[in-house]
Amino acid sequence: MAHAxxxxxxxxxxxxLTTVDxxxxxxxxxxxxxxxxxxxGIEAMLIRIQxxxxxxxxxxxxxxxxxxxxxxxxxxxxxxxxxxxxxxxAVLPLQLGARDVAxxxxxxxxxxxxxxxxxxxxxxxxxxxxxxxxWTAYTPLASKAFSPTHGVDFYTIGIQIAGLGxxxxxxxxxxxxITMRAPGMSFMRMPMFTWASFITSAIILFAFPAITxxxxxxxxxxxxxxxxFEVAAGGNPILWQxxxxxxxxxxxxxxxxPAFGIISDVIPTFARKRLxxxxxxxxxxxxxxxxxxxxxxxxxxxxxxxxxxxxLFSISTMLxxxxxxxxxxxxxxxMWGGQIRFTTANLFASAFVPTFVMGGVTGVMxxxxxxxxxxxxxxxxxxxxxxxxxxxxxxxxxxxxFYWWPKMFGRLLNETLGKxxxxxxxxxxxxxxxxxxxxxxxxxxxxxxxxxPNQDFDTMNLVSTIGALLMAVGVIIFFVNIVITxxxxxxxxxxxxxxxxxxxxxxxxxxxxxxxxxxxxVRGLDAYWKEKQxxxxxxxxxxxxxxxxxxxxSILPFVMSVGLFIAGLGFMFSRDEFSNSFLxxxxxxxxxxxxxxxxxxxxMLLRSVxxxxxxxxxxxxxxxxxxxx
Amino acid sequence: MSSAHVDHTHGTLPxxxxxxxxxxxxxxLGFWLFxxxxxxxxxxxxxxxxxxxxxxxxxPTAHELFNMGMTAAATFILLTSSLTSVFAIxxxxxxxxxxxxxxxxxxxxxxxxxxxxEIYEFAEYVHKEHFGMTTSAxxxxxxxxxxxxxxxxLFGILWISLLIAQLFKKGLTVVTAPKIYVSAIYWxxxxxxxxxxxxxxYLLGKVG
Ligand code: HEM
Ligand SMILES: [Cu+2]
Numbered sequence: 001m002a003h004a005x006x007x008x009x010x011x012x013x014x015x016x017l018t019t020v021d022x023x024x025x026x027x028x029x030x031x032x033x034x035x036x037x038x039x040x041g042i043e044a045m046l047i048r049i050q051x052x053x054x055x056x057x058x059x060x061x062x063x064x065x066x067x068x069x070x071x072x073x074x075x076x077x078x079x080x081x082x083x084x085x086x087x088x089x090a091v092l093p094l095q096l097g098a099r100d101v102a103x104x105x106x107x108x109x110x111x112x113x114x115x116x117x118x119x120x121x122x123x124x125x126x127x128x129x130x131x132x133x134x135w136t137a138y139t140p141l142a143s144k145a146f147s148p149t150h151g152v153d154f155y156t157i158g159i160q161i162a163g164l165g166x167x168x169x170x171x172x173x174x175x176x177x178i179t180m181r182a183p184g185m186s187f188m189r190m191p192m193f194t195w196a197s198f199i200t201s202a203i204i205l206f207a208f209p210a211i212t213x214x215x216x217x218x219x220x221x222x223x224x225x226x227x228x229f230e231v232a233a234g235g236n237p238i239l240w241q242x243x244x245x246x247x248x249x250x251x252x253x254x255x256x257x258p259a260f261g262i263i264s265d266v267i268p269t270f271a272r273k274r275l276x277x278x279x280x281x282x283x284x285x286x287x288x289x290x291x292x293x294x295x296x297x298x299x300x301x302x303x304x305x306x307x308x309x310x311x312l313f314s315i316s317t318m319l320x321x322x323x324x325x326x327x328x329x330x331x332x333x334x335m336w337g338g339q340i341r342f343t344t345a346n347l348f349a350s351a352f353v354p355t356f357v358m359g360g361v362t363g364v365m366x367x368x369x370x371x372x373x374x375x376x377x378x379x380x381x382x383x384x385x386x387x388x389x390x391x392x393x394x395x396x397x398x399x400x401x402f403y404w405w406p407k408m409f410g411r412l413l414n415e416t417l418g419k420x421x422x423x424x425x426x427x428x429x430x431x432x433x434x435x436x437x438x439x440x441x442x443x444x445x446x447x448x449x450x451x452x453p454n455q456d457f458d459t460m461n462l463v464s465t466i467g468a469l470l471m472a473v474g475v476i477i478f479f480v481n482i483v484i485t486x487x488x489x490x491x492x493x494x495x496x497x498x499x500x501x502x503x504x505x506x507x508x509x510x511x512x513x514x515x516x517x518x519x520x521x522v523r524g525l526d527a528y529w530k531e532k533q534x535x536x537x538x539x540x541x542x543x544x545x546x547x548x549x550x551x552x553x554s555i556l557p558f559v560m561s562v563g564l565f566i567a568g569l570g571f572m573f574s575r576d577e578f579s580n581s582f583l584x585x586x587x588x589x590x591x592x593x594x595x596x597x598x599x600x601x602x603x604m605l606l607r608s609v610x611x612x613x614x615x616x617x618x619x620x621x622x623x624x625x626x627x628x629x
Numbered sequence: 630m631s632s633a634h635v636d637h638t639h640g641t642l643p644x645x646x647x648x649x650x651x652x653x654x655x656x657x658l659g660f661w662l663f664x665x666x667x668x669x670x671x672x673x674x675x676x677x678x679x680x681x682x683x684x685x686x687x688x689p690t691a692h693e694l695f696n697m698g699m700t701a702a703a704t705f706i707l708l709t710s711s712l713t714s715v716f717a718i719x720x721x722x723x724x725x726x727x728x729x730x731x732x733x734x735x736x737x738x739x740x741x742x743x744x745x746x747e748i749y750e751f752a753e754y755v756h757k758e759h760f761g762m763t764t765s766a767x768x769x770x771x772x773x774x775x776x777x778x779x780x781x782x783l784f785g786i787l788w789i790s791l792l793i794a795q796l797f798k799k800g801l802t803v804v805t806a807p808k809i810y811v812s813a814i815y816w817x818x819x820x821x822x823x824x825x826x827x828x829x830x831y832l833l834g835k836v837g
Binding site for chain 1: 651654655658659662663665666667669670673674677680681684685686762763764765766767768769770772773791792795799804808
């Protein structure tokens with residue numbers, strides 16, 4: 001090959017800060033997402049402890065508001081989305097038969113911006129109070145007049161920076177699927193998880209810029225004195241609701257489609273049958289994504305949009321039940337007549353189906369505009385969205401983590417502990433949230449920090465809290481499982497479930513840096529299964545063994561994100577009064593903002609000026625590794 | 630990332646050097662996707678502006694403020710710069726480095742002219758008309774929409790200038806060509822956005 005470059009191989013911490021390898025970035029996403037999921041979970045427990053009995057004073061009303069806001073925001077943006085991205089990074093290139101993603105550098109940048117955005121948001125706890133206007137940050141509650149601390153600024157700026165990372169990730173996965181498929185891997189041969197990730201990325205691309213603008217407007221109102229949502233100066237608070245939900249509803253499909261994808265890969269593997277109705281699955285996924293952009297105002301039935309708008313949004317929402325129903329039946333028909341093995345991964349996948357159906361049914365109930373006047377802002381809504389988010393997405397994520405853990409880490413999670421996690425978590429989940437439907441119907445409002453006794457709320461809230469603690473037990477067992485598993489040596493086979501159907505199971509666990517020594521030739525849907533049926537033990541390669549080109553590691557993504565983090569903090573405090581004249585000088589004159597932005601832009605400049613030639617792994621090295629393995 | 634890519638870095642350039650390598654094609658695709666997101670971004674800003682454009686809070690209205698002569702000049706300058714960036718790409722396809730650099734240079738100068746007019750316009754509004762960010766919902770949405778576009782122009786100017794410098798150092802290669810190409814797409818995109826701003830903000834403001 002033309003250029004032989006000296007390669008810097010970083011070790012230890014530096015390796016993690018500079019890596020552009022999608023498999024390592026996946027682990028970074030998993031660790032950071034798991035950390036934030038833990039924080040969000042602790043917040044949930046504190047909320048439930050406050051609510052376990054009437055007139056409890058475990059936390060103050062203000063703290064309670066901060067807890068629910070941070071719980072919702074953290075869980076969605078910093079907990080489950082990064083874990084989704086972890087699985088996408090770990091699995092999608094492998095399922096495509098690719099050596100990496102289309103833009104490895106951007107991949108790292110996406111992770112680090114997400115991470116520093118999340119860090120900024122969570123710093124609010126120790127820097128003057130967390131945001132307290134709900135994860136929806138409705139104005140005027142979120143405006144300067146009613147949220148005078150910096151809490152909501154941490155929300156707008158933190159989510160802004162984290163959202164940038166998500167957007168970058170979305171573009172990267174779109175390009176990866178479009179250009180990096182192995183020979184023979186046509187679109188209609190892609191595994192369902194890859195399809196779901198592809199469509200999810202498209203939703204991210206078209207939904208996230210809307211919230212970007214929304215957050216800009218809100219931070220301009222709060223920090224520069226603009227009037228977008230200030231009624232007195234001609235602004236319009238309803239505008240915020242529209243912008244938020246134009247992003248917000250597609251966001252829930254960003255969350256659930258990957259779970260659909262995971263389930264669609266896990267169920268056929270353990271039923272030892274091909275997925276029933278593959279093309280209808282693909283079609284339903286696309287249709288859901290498309291319809292998902294036309295329903296946002298079902299969150300706003302009660303603000304007085306009028307009967308015509310309400311009716312239209314009602315109908316469009318109910319329409320989504322059709323493609324979703326197609327999927328449910330496809331999963332059931334896949335299991336039907338299969339030789340099902342109930343591994344932990346498959347238990348979670350199977351439990352997903354009925355719970356998600358329940359969440360879907362309450363969704364259709366909420367979509368009926370007249371009835372929503374009754375349900376709106378009650379615990380019925382809380383029950384509904386936890387059925388789809390926890391009963392749907394989180395069960396799906398557990399399923400995916402148990403399923404792909406051996407591929408990511410080379411070790412199988414312990415099945416006994418896994419089943420303990422499953423039963424405690426699922427029973428705990430039903431205890432926590434089933435009863436909240438009735439609390440809601442009986443009139444308990446959402447986001448209240450306490451309630452009066454003798455309204456028949458008491459026992460149900462107690463049950464709900466007990467359920468929540470049981471879920472926490474399940475998560476803790478999962479954590480113990482991880483610790484035990486990771487202390488064991490690596491050494492699982494390429495295809496530890498023995499019934500793997502897709503390309504990720506054809507290569508070692510964990511895969512080598514370059515994934516595929518030779519890019520495989522794909523000869524049908526469920527490429528690996530097809531070869532197995534033909535009596536082959538491995539894929540037919542599509543190329544001779546040759547030198548492999550790899551991208552170089554780089555610290556720039558990390559530094560760029562630090563720059564944004566500094567600029568964000570600077571912007572937030574730019575109008576504050578400081579007793580220290582030095583601080584006043586650098587903050588009030590935007591010096592901090594400028595320094596932060598300069599750091600970021602200089603990194604961009606360096607990236608542009610110094611070409612990344614990458615490096616090569618030569619065939620001899622491949623052979624050596626082959627011998628070692 | 631293909632292991633058997635043909636190395637064009639040295640030697641003869643193909644007709645469309647920007648699409649010669651896998652990395653180059655990826656970059657162009659990724660950039661188109663990015664512009665899809667940018668469209669939603671500006672779409673949301675336009676929607677906000679349309680919702681608030683009559684909320685003048687007893688401050689200046691669009692009709693009182695806008696000076697169509699200057700805006701028309703700015704529009705003319707920016708549209709011309711799109712044309713010059715097309716010439717730049719054509720020069721690139723003919724592998725004429727000097728012409729390429731010259732046309733890019735003219736594009737940057739025109740961009741600077743546009744930006745100068747915009748800054749002048751904003752300064753006029755703020756100082757003479759007492760029309761600032763905080764005046765009204767109309768003013769907030771005006772400055773945010775037009776300002777976002779202006780920031781994009783500024784970024785484009787800096788970016789293209791940087792690319793000109795790289796052309797001097799590295800010449801036209803399969804590595805620099807995709808960069809030039811996507812910067813040209815970007816430049817056209819902000820030009821199109823301006824056409825919408827001219828219509829929705831300025832023309833509509835004058836007549837409606
Ligand atoms: C571990 C189990 C969980 C428990 C016990 C739990 C509990 C709660 C509770 C009690 C509330 C407050 C309801 C209110 O007063 O309005 C809440 C709100 C919320 N939760 Fe959870 N939750 C859990 C997991 C999750 C997960 C995994 C997600 C998202 C991925 C999530 C998303 C939300 C959202 C978006 C809100 C609304 C916050 C707001 O009102 O602004 N929750 N949760
Ligand atoms: Cu919705």
